[in-house]
Amino acid sequence: MNETQLKNLLARRAFLQKGSFGLGAAALAELIGITTASGQQQAGTLVGTHHAPRAKRVIYLHMFGAISHVDTFNYCPELEKRHGEQIPASIMGDGRVSTMVQGQTQFPLVRNLAPFKQHGQSGAWISDFWPHVAGHADDLCIINSMVTDHVNHNPAAQFLQTGFQLAGRPSFGSWVSYGLGSDNNNLPAFIVLNNMGPGQGQNMDSANFGSGFLPSHFQGVQFMRGEQPVHYIHLPDGLSLQQQGEDIAAINALAQAQYGESNDDEILSKVAQYEMAYRMQSSVPEATSIDDEPNYILELYGPEVHQPGSFARQCLLARRLAERNVKFVQLFYNGWDFHFGITANQPVMSKTADQPIAGLLTDLKQRGMLEDTLVVFTSEFGRTPYSQGDINNPIFGRDHHPYAFSSWLAGAGVKAGYTHGRTDDFGYHVVEDPVHVHDFNATLMHLLGIDHELLTFRFQGRDFRLTDVHGDLVRELLG
Amino acid sequence: MTELTYFFGRFHVLVLHFPIVLVSLATLFQFLASGSWDRQNIRHILPFMWLLTFLFALLTVLLGLLHFTEGGFDTPTGYSHRNWALVFTLLSGILWFISAKNASLYKKVGSPSSLLLVVLVLITGHYGGNITHGSTYLTEYAPQPIRVLVGADVPRSAPLTLAEADPWHDLIQPMLTSRCQSCHSDSKQRGQLNLSNFEALMKGGENGAVAVAGSSAESEMYRRVTLSGNHEDFMPAEGKTPLTPEQVSLLKWWLDAGMPANTTLASSGVDLSKELAALAVSELGLSSSETESLANSLAIPMLSQQQLAELTKAGFIVRLESQQLGGYLIRNQAPGLALSTERVGLLEMAAGSVTELDLASAQVTDDLLPDMALFTELTHLNLSNNLLTDAVISKILQTPKLEVLNLYGNPRITDLTLKSLEAVSSQQNLNLRKLYLWQTSVSSAAIDSVSDNLISIGLVGGILDKTTTTITESESLD
Numbered sequence: 001m002n003e004t005q006l007k008n009l010l011a012r013r014a015f016l017q018k019g020s021f022g023l024g025a026a027a028l029a030e031l032i033g034i035t036t037a038s039g040q041q042q043a044g045t046l047v048g049t050h051h052a053p054r055a056k057r058v059i060y061l062h063m064f065g066a067i068s069h070v071d072t073f074n075y076c077p078e079l080e081k082r083h084g085e086q087i088p089a090s091i092m093g094d095g096r097v098s099t100m101v102q103g104q105t106q107f108p109l110v111r112n113l114a115p116f117k118q119h120g121q122s123g124a125w126i127s128d129f130w131p132h133v134a135g136h137a138d139d140l141c142i143i144n145s146m147v148t149d150h151v152n153h154n155p156a157a158q159f160l161q162t163g164f165q166l167a168g169r170p171s172f173g174s175w176v177s178y179g180l181g182s183d184n185n186n187l188p189a190f191i192v193l194n195n196m197g198p199g200q201g202q203n204m205d206s207a208n209f210g211s212g213f214l215p216s217h218f219q220g221v222q223f224m225r226g227e228q229p230v231h232y233i234h235l236p237d238g239l240s241l242q243q244q245g246e247d248i249a250a251i252n253a254l255a256q257a258q259y260g261e262s263n264d265d266e267i268l269s270k271v272a273q274y275e276m277a278y279r280m281q282s283s284v285p286e287a288t289s290i291d292d293e294p295n296y297i298l299e300l301y302g303p304e305v306h307q308p309g310s311f312a313r314q315c316l317l318a319r320r321l322a323e324r325n326v327k328f329v330q331l332f333y334n335g336w337d338f339h340f341g342i343t344a345n346q347p348v349m350s351k352t353a354d355q356p357i358a359g360l361l362t363d364l365k366q367r368g369m370l371e372d373t374l375v376v377f378t379s380e381f382g383r384t385p386y387s388q389g390d391i392n393n394p395i396f397g398r399d400h401h402p403y404a405f406s407s408w409l410a411g412a413g414v415k416a417g418y419t420h421g422r423t424d425d426f427g428y429h430v431v432e433d434p435v436h437v438h439d440f441n442a443t444l445m446h447l448l449g450i451d452h453e454l455l456t457f458r459f460q461g462r463d464f465r466l467t468d469v470h471g472d473l474v475r476e477l478l479g
Numbered sequence: 480m481t482e483l484t485y486f487f488g489r490f491h492v493l494v495l496h497f498p499i500v501l502v503s504l505a506t507l508f509q510f511l512a513s514g515s516w517d518r519q520n521i522r523h524i525l526p527f528m529w530l531l532t533f534l535f536a537l538l539t540v541l542l543g544l545l546h547f548t549e550g551g552f553d554t555p556t557g558y559s560h561r562n563w564a565l566v567f568t569l570l571s572g573i574l575w576f577i578s579a580k581n582a583s584l585y586k587k588v589g590s591p592s593s594l595l596l597v598v599l600v601l602i603t604g605h606y607g608g609n610i611t612h613g614s615t616y617l618t619e620y621a622p623q624p625i626r627v628l629v630g631a632d633v634p635r636s637a638p639l640t641l642a643e644a645d646p647w648h649d650l651i652q653p654m655l656t657s658r659c660q661s662c663h664s665d666s667k668q669r670g671q672l673n674l675s676n677f678e679a680l681m682k683g684g685e686n687g688a689v690a691v692a693g694s695s696a697e698s699e700m701y702r703r704v705t706l707s708g709n710h711e712d713f714m715p716a717e718g719k720t721p722l723t724p725e726q727v728s729l730l731k732w733w734l735d736a737g738m739p740a741n742t743t744l745a746s747s748g749v750d751l752s753k754e755l756a757a758l759a760v761s762e763l764g765l766s767s768s769e770t771e772s773l774a775n776s777l778a779i780p781m782l783s784q785q786q787l788a789e790l791t792k793a794g795f796i797v798r799l800e801s802q803q804l805g806g807y808l809i810r811n812q813a814p815g816l817a818l819s820t821e822r823v824g825l826l827e828m829a830a831g832s833v834t835e836l837d838l839a840s841a842q843v844t845d846d847l848l849p850d851m852a853l854f855t856e857l858t859h860l861n862l863s864n865n866l867l868t869d870a871v872i873s874k875i876l877q878t879p880k881l882e883v884l885n886l887y888g889n890p891r892i893t894d895l896t897l898k899s900l901e902a903v904s905s906q907q908n909l910n911l912r913k914l915y916l917w918q919t920s921v922s923s924a925a926i927d928s929v930s931d932n933l934i935s936i937g938l939v940g941g942i943l944d945k946t947t948t949t950i951t952e953s954e955s956l957d
Contacts, residue, residue: 048799052806052834183796183810324814366941368863368885368915449800475693475737 053449054413145421199335917941
């Protein structure tokens with residue numbers, strides 16, 4: 001931890017004395033002997049953004065397990081016509097397929113599992129799995145030419161989120177938190193909301209939102225699904241906030257002493273996290289309570305919003321956190337991995353996501369927040385246009401597909417009502433304007449005012465960045 | 480065979496000087512011989528001189544025709560050069576024949592013919608020079624009256640500041656002229672590529688486009704100038720002076736910025752880093768202090784450390800928006816933290832540097848609204864969830880660059896605000912493109928029936944009647 005970071009740390013502590021928590025905070029500040037408010041914020045490493053940012057915060061919806069692009073946002077009428085026929089060899093080529101279908105000798109094409117229609121003035125093609133999101137067609141910037149290098153969930157998700165397929169690199173949110181700092185000293189800059197829908201789930205690695213080699217307080221702070229999003233957020237019986245503060249001050253004083261001896265930067269991270277946890281005892285219950293949300297707002301997110309821990313509730317929480325200027329809110333919605341039974345189960349899963357996401361867009365828009373909040377919707381890859389398993393058996397599915405998939409962006413600075421890129425008629429390969437995962441990340445960084453080549457961290461003798469040595473800004477996606 | 484042809488063809492540019500010297504020397508001898516003194520003997524050498532002229536002219540023409548096959552010369556200038564050279568060669572041959580076979584005839588036509596040949600060689604040479612150096616070579620540094628006299632393009636007056644420089648005309652085109660035009664001009668188009676003007680550049684060459692607006696990575700011309708010097712595709716070819724690293728950086732910037740042309744740097748809105756600005760300044764030959772004044776002309780003034788500290792202490796979050804162009808986002812540190820006269824005073828002191836101001840949920844009343852006329856650079860203003868009335872819209876519109884205004888959650892804002900907005904927009908041009916009005920008293924009818932004056936502004940009303948999930952929104956042009 002360098003001198004600036006240390007100063008930030010002290011400044012965060014100084015904030016406590018500003019009285020946003022009343023007596024407890026003031027008492028704590030006094031207790032740890034800080035008498036002057038330096039007035040410094042929890043700034044990031046960057047003195048300012050490289051260029052004026054269009055996005056001030058991000059709500060990142062990662063559909064973990066991989067949504068089938070040909071059933072959602074990439075309309076391929078040829079699949080309808082050729083349902084049951086073998087995928088042409090000229091299309092499939094001899095590119096690798098996953099081990100799950102390697103033994104397969106038949107690769108019959110599967111039709112779009114829901115009818116597609118054109119929506120909005122832009123005429124974007126969206127399938128009937130997304131009736132509510134389709135209502136926002138003119139707000140979306142759909143990318144049908146996403147490409148990744150990896151074919152299994154966690155490698156591909158880490159490739160997308162950290163720029164590398166193995167665990168250990170900082171994730172997008174932690175880069176943003178490291179680079180830009182926080183606009184709300186009482187909440188973490190990077191909050192993660194995990195969820196498992198009624199579909200087929202996969203184990204998800206926490207490296208997808210880890211801080212890698214960045215100081216560990218930049219990692220995504222995970223909120224739980226239950227009634228209480230953070231464990232032990234409420235004070236134990238018989239303990240006052242002031243006593244709690246005194247405890248933390250004492251622990252941190254010991255930690256500081258230890259840091260004086262060992263100079264281990266992780267101790268400072270721990271101090272920072274204790275302090276953040278202390279402040280979160282007040283801020284989290286307020287931010288995550290929906291008591292002050294009127295019914296007509298709750299209805300936007302659909303009936304499941306009343307159920308704590310539902311994806312709908314998490315979408316509402318995402319708005320509430322974004323409203324409190326949390327820089328990076330990331331929702332991992334797990335359950336799209338339909339190797340089997342896709343016809344029966346995909347509609348169920350889509351239904352739980354459609355209205356909440358549309359509600360989130362509506363709610364952000366009417367508050368003017370879509371102006372400077374970037375909403376990202378993506379998977380780690382797509383699904384095969386051909387069937388996994390016997391197509392005549394109703395439980396067939398679709399396998400992993402890295403060569404083409406679909407994502408969309410909405411809000412801050414993206415070209416709304418626009419569909420970018422094209423695949424071949426079967427949704428197999430990208431044939432026009434490919435957007436590689438690194439290009440995608442470079443573009444998201446750009447929207448946040450960051451030049452992806454300039455935000456680096458020196459580790460093991462090398463300056464690392466999110467896009468490694470790759471990534472080109474895709475200007476066509478900018479509004 | 481072709482390569483051998485090219486090999487010999489290249490000697491054209493060497494050999495062509497011989498007939499020029501010979502015809503000049505022969506003409507000199509011709510006039511010396513026609514004098515009256517004892518130089519008469521010189522005339523005996525004249526047939527030999529014309530023979531030499533003719534033979535070297537013939538050799539030059541033959542080599543020239545070989546050189547022509549290399550391509551890129553099939554322009555009007557190229558054809559003129561060839562045709563005049565043929566005429567010259569033919570006439571020099573005839574003159575040799577006369578001088579050798581018919582002394583009496585030669586006596587009559589010798590002097591005027593030799594003068595004619597000199598004129599012909601000048602014309603031929605001029606076309607040749609145009610091919611090699613570009614058609615503006617002679618007039619490039621000519622004094623203004625001469626340029627006007629010969630009808631040459633009057634040059635753009637050099638920009639005095641970087642801000643008023645045209646990215647294409649002042650930065651990129653001069654670079655291409657000096658480094659590329661000897662092969663890619665109106666008169667010579669190797670690979671069918673002409674780089675002498677913007678339209679021709681956009682047209683590209685025999686392999687298609689060479690420049691892709693917004694992407695140096697996809698631009699063939701950028702690839703060619705950044706290859707290793709011994710790569711066969713490297714440009715400029717044939718060991719001609721390559722672009723300097725500075726020129727390459729400027730070219731990259733220009734391509735990535737979308738190839739802005741016929742505008743000024745200041746109004747094109749493209750970012751130019753300090754380093755690049757310094758390069759551009761030296762390319763333009765402006766004084767180095769210009770880099771400083773560039774910061775003033777393009778960028779928004781920085782806040783002092785003291786101002787930053789005071790604003791932060793007063794409960795504002797202050798963020799520098801662009802390392803290159805400046806501008807700050809100022810935001811109320813915590814929702815509910817009320818605005819006060821003192822805090823407004825601090826904001827007003829910083830006003831000229833603020834590009835985005837977020838005073839949501841700050842209990843702002845009409846009286847506490849800062850003097851908006853001071854906010855000359857403001858583009859985004861968030862006043863949501865406050866206590867403002869219809870009286871503020873005309874004050875808000877005093878900030879000239881406002882693009883996005885958020886008034887949601889001000890219940891005392893009514894249809895009158897839209898009326899005032901229409902009144903102002905009929906008198907002055909507004910930059911406003913989005914106005915948020917959810918949870919105000921503005922009716923959905925008023926939003927739906929917005930007049931033509933306001934059609935370019937997106938009015939977002941939100942779910943006004945609380946019974947649908949559809950947002951009331953005006954039809955806007957964008």
